Amino acid sequence: MDMSDGQDVLFRTLADPTRRALFERLCREGEKTVGALTARAGVSQPVVSKHLKLLKQAGLVNDRHEGRQTHYSARLAALSPLVDWTSEMTGFWQNRFDDLEDLLKRMDQ
Amino acid sequence: MDMSDGQDVLFRTLADPTRRALFERLCREGEKTVGALTARAGVSQPVVSKHLKLLKQAGLVNDRHEGRQTHYSARLAALSPLVDWTSEMTGFWQNRFDDLEDLLKRMDQ
DNA sequence: CGCTTACATAGCTCACCGGCTATATATAAA
C-alpha cells in the first residue's frame, strides 16, 4: 500500500555526499574494488566499506568476491523509485493544471 | 564548475520523511497554509515552520503572505537537478554499454 | 607455517538535526 519505503531508503542513502560520490564513481567508471574506491574517496577504508554496505542494503550496488578482493558495481534499476517519485510529483502538478483548464473552460461556457 | 551543490541540497532536504511529506502534500493538493499543513503533519507547528523554511532555502517551495497566514506552494522546477542527476547516472551506463558494443564489434572484425 | 594484503567489523567520539516547549511578532477581532 505504501510506496514511500523504497523512496525513503533511497533518499536517505543518497543524501550523504561521500556515499553518493561512491555510487557516482561506480556509475561512471563501472566495477571497482574497495581499494580502488578508497584511493580517491577522501576517507578511510573502513568508512568506504561501511558506505558500500549501506549502498548494498539500499539495492544500489552489487558485490562480487574474487579472491581477497570485493568488486562493487552500480545497480541502476534501484533508481526507479526515485524516477517514479519525481514523475509522480510533476504529474500531480499536471493534473491540477488540467483541472484548472477544465475549470476555466466550464467558467467560459 | 561543480554541479553537485544543487544536488546535495536537494537530496539532503528531501531525505527527511516529514519534510518530504510536506512537499508531497503541496504537490498533490496545491497551495496550503501552515495551519492546514500542521493539521495532518503529525508534528507541532514550529516543526512544520522549520521544515518549510528549509524547503524554501532549497528552492522547493514559495511562500505568500496574506494577513496573518502564510501560504506555501511547491516549486517543481527545483526538482530538475534531481532529474538531471538520475539521467546522468543512467547515461553513464548507456555510454559504457555503447563502449562495450564498440569493443565487441572491433573484436569481431 | 608465518607474513602480507584486502576487506569487514567493532567500538568510540563528536557534530548535526529533528523533535519539543516557550516565547516573540504581527494581524485580525472585539
Place this chain on the structure above:
DNA sequence: TTTATATATAGCCGGTGAGCTATGTAAGCG
C-alpha cells in the same frame, strides 16, 4: 486597546550517523 489567532524564532535535548583507530577474517605468498 485589549484579546485572540497565525506563524516564526529561540533554546533545549536525545538519537542518529559519519568519521576515526584498532582488530578480526580470509586469501595469496615466501
